[in-house]
Amino acid sequence: MTAPDTATRPPSPATPDVEQAEAAIVEHYPRLVRLAYLVLPPTLGRHRRVLTAHSLAQRALPRGRRSGGKAAAGARRGVPGQRVDRRGGAGGTIDRGYAYVRLQVLRSALEAGVPLTFRALPRRSQLPAPLPQVWGLRLFPRSGGAEELALDQWLATLDGPGRAACVLRALERLPEPEVLRVLAAAGVADPEAAVAGSGDPAHDRLFTSPEFDPCVLQARPTDLLRRRRFGRAALAAGAALAVCGVLLALPGGGWGADGAAAPPYTRNAAVEQALDPAKLIRVAPGLWRTSSRTGFSTWPARGDRIDDRELLRRALAVWARPGKSVVASATPGTPPGPPMGPPQLLFAGTVDQAVVVLLYDGLRVVRYAEPRTGTSVAALDFARTDGASAETATGLVLSRVDGNVRYLIAPWASGVGLRDLLKPGEATVPLRLGPDGVTPPVPSPAPTGNCTSWNALSLTGDGSTRLVTDLGELTPARLTSGAPGAERDAAEGGELGDWSRIACLLPSVRSAGVRTVNSWTYAKQQLPEGEGTATWLCTRAETWAGVQDRVQAQFLTPGALLAAQAAKAEGSPACGPREPRVLAGVLWKSKAGQWYTLAAGSAQFASLSASGGAVNGSATGNRLALKVPAGARVELSGKLTDGTKAPALGQ
Numbered sequence: 001m002t003a004p005d006t007a008t009r010p011p012s013p014a015t016p017d018v019e020q021a022e023a024a025i026v027e028h029y030p031r032l033v034r035l036a037y038l039v040l041p042p043t044l045g046r047h048r049r050v051l052t053a054h055s056l057a058q059r060a061l062p063r064g065r066r067s068g069g070k071a072a073a074g075a076r077r078g079v080p081g082q083r084v085d086r087r088g089g090a091g092g093t094i095d096r097g098y099a100y101v102r103l104q105v106l107r108s109a110l111e112a113g114v115p116l117t118f119r120a121l122p123r124r125s126q127l128p129a130p131l132p133q134v135w136g137l138r139l140f141p142r143s144g145g146a147e148e149l150a151l152d153q154w155l156a157t158l159d160g161p162g163r164a165a166c167v168l169r170a171l172e173r174l175p176e177p178e179v180l181r182v183l184a185a186a187g188v189a190d191p192e193a194a195v196a197g198s199g200d201p202a203h204d205r206l207f208t209s210p211e212f213d214p215c216v217l218q219a220r221p222t223d224l225l226r227r228r229r230f231g232r233a234a235l236a237a238g239a240a241l242a243v244c245g246v247l248l249a250l251p252g253g254g255w256g257a258d259g260a261a262a263p264p265y266t267r268n269a270a271v272e273q274a275l276d277p278a279k280l281i282r283v284a285p286g287l288w289r290t291s292s293r294t295g296f297s298t299w300p301a302r303g304d305r306i307d308d309r310e311l312l313r314r315a316l317a318v319w320a321r322p323g324k325s326v327v328a329s330a331t332p333g334t335p336p337g338p339p340m341g342p343p344q345l346l347f348a349g350t351v352d353q354a355v356v357v358l359l360y361d362g363l364r365v366v367r368y369a370e371p372r373t374g375t376s377v378a379a380l381d382f383a384r385t386d387g388a389s390a391e392t393a394t395g396l397v398l399s400r401v402d403g404n405v406r407y408l409i410a411p412w413a414s415g416v417g418l419r420d421l422l423k424p425g426e427a428t429v430p431l432r433l434g435p436d437g438v439t440p441p442v443p444s445p446a447p448t449g450n451c452t453s454w455n456a457l458s459l460t461g462d463g464s465t466r467l468v469t470d471l472g473e474l475t476p477a478r479l480t481s482g483a484p485g486a487e488r489d490a491a492e493g494g495e496l497g498d499w500s501r502i503a504c505l506l507p508s509v510r511s512a513g514v515r516t517v518n519s520w521t522y523a524k525q526q527l528p529e530g531e532g533t534a535t536w537l538c539t540r541a542e543t544w545a546g547v548q549d550r551v552q553a554q555f556l557t558p559g560a561l562l563a564a565q566a567a568k569a570e571g572s573p574a575c576g577p578r579e580p581r582v583l584a585g586v587l588w589k590s591k592a593g594q595w596y597t598l599a600a601g602s603a604q605f606a607s608l609s610a611s612g613g614a615v616n617g618s619a620t621g622n623r624l625a626l627k628v629p630a631g632a633r634v635e636l637s638g639k640l641t642d643g644t645k646a647p648a649l650g651q
Helices: 018-027 029-039 046-058 071-078 096-111 146-156 160-170 178-184 189-196 201-208 224-234 238-248 269-274 307-319 493-509
Strands: 090-092 137-141 217-221 326-330 342-349 354-360 364-371 378-384 395-400 403-410 415-420 430-431 455-461 464-470 477-481 513-525 533-543 552-557 564-570 582-590 595-601 605-614 615-620 623-627 635-640 645-647
Touching: 018 029, 018 096, 029 046, 029 096, 029 160, 046 096, 046 137, 096 160, 096 178, 146 201, 160 178, 160 189, 160 201, 178 189, 269 307, 307 342, 307 354, 307 364, 307 378, 342 395, 342 403, 354 395, 364 395, 477 493, 493 513, 493 533, 493 552, 513 595, 513 623, 552 582, 564 582, 582 605, 582 635, 595 605, 595 635, 605 623, 615 623
Parallel strands: 326 378, 477 513
Antiparallel strands: 137 217, 342 354, 354 364, 364 378, 395 403, 415 430, 415 455, 455 464, 464 477, 513 533, 533 552, 552 564, 582 595, 595 623, 605 615, 605 635, 635 645
């Protein structure tokens, strides 16, 4: 940018009394700071521009107590005093104090934009301001709209004199001759060029926007990691250690009272209310009988420690500020932040070797667990549960120990039993609940290894029986059967038989935020060479978030105990209410050693076709069987009854 020309600078306005200059600064301080902020180069960054603008306005006082008589008179004759009113605009009575301090601020802002070089000593305005100083925060004006952003970007393309011309015209409302005069007095070498490049006056109203007001500020923390490193180095000195001890001793809590929580970082009234154990929502035990909606919001508070205020305080504090010793987890799509208001207490009590607290904020269920002795470590689990109903708010996992799971069962469940999905013919084993609705330890389905059993809970209540199973999350998944839009709880013999053949495929949807898993027999197919009838199933795991649902097509041959996975997809609408259809295929070898491509679609398919791998064939209807060489790779497609083409699942 062009440096102010001090050699050809016109004489300044008469130096006023220091009291008059101080009165002008105090009266017009926001306008002077805004002027400096807009003229300063944007390369300084908003934080440094804010502090520098305040510093330049505060340093605009004249050095002496009073100006000399003759010198001041001569100066007044050299440059006519700018006529300004008390707002700083043109056309009012002469205010020598304001004209002087405005010129000093403008001159200093222009000098601050001159790059430092080794050829000359730095000027005072080019050095970081000693005052004001802000520690630990970065300050910047409030954000504006698209027009303010565009104006700020355009100002960054101008040099200092160009920005000064814009500000004098738009903010000070000076006519062009006065702008030229003030720029010349400030030391600008070419005021005419600066005015010519100052842009369209149609956008001058934006200069008064809060986007450019460095007196109305927002604050954010500085580089926290860098501050942490400096803090660790400072701990070696005794003085810094004493300061840290004083800070930790301040009233308002500390990590001792909050267990494994991190130190508090804010004092916000709403946050403090949400973390107050006395403000926890507690539902009456019988509310679920009369409420219009049955979900987690109607669960009563249960457990032997629901009145332990210290435990509840630690749970809320760790939820809001989990420290380094907290092991936290969240299901996909679940935000792990603090509660928006006082949450609802579902459970607080001792379970096995841990103390567990379950909380609900309308969107998530949060599980806090700590050892029975000591509070230095803790576990925190988040699970999304928005939209829960009586069908899906059936239970919550309290603990997992040595391969066993304990559940907290919904208050409306009148009977609970254990069923092995791989043995549909066996009766359900009844489970006796504790007084707080807690089950005894139940063997959990193993996520790895041989699939020799798969346990599920059978819940009876409200005239229906539901099956749920543990998929490694806080909420067990509901198991259903039936075509999309007509799902029903898997409780009958035929439905249990289908689940016995596909249950071992459930590990593929563990820890994915699954709400329900539905199995649907969408086709039966006669195998070639008279080898019986195969069954095609589609399994859809829907998540609480409603996205990234997982779909699998399975192929079950006669006499097979377990189905084989034929195709899979993630985030697909297939087998769901939005797209209640599916098409899949497999390579199958007959007993005679002949390989076939077998494919089947749901009832919406009118014809199927296969191509690739030296194979090209089609069939009318929703089933297809073609001889293929061993290892052939075939692409499937189908045509729906309305003539629309549809690909196979996963293609």
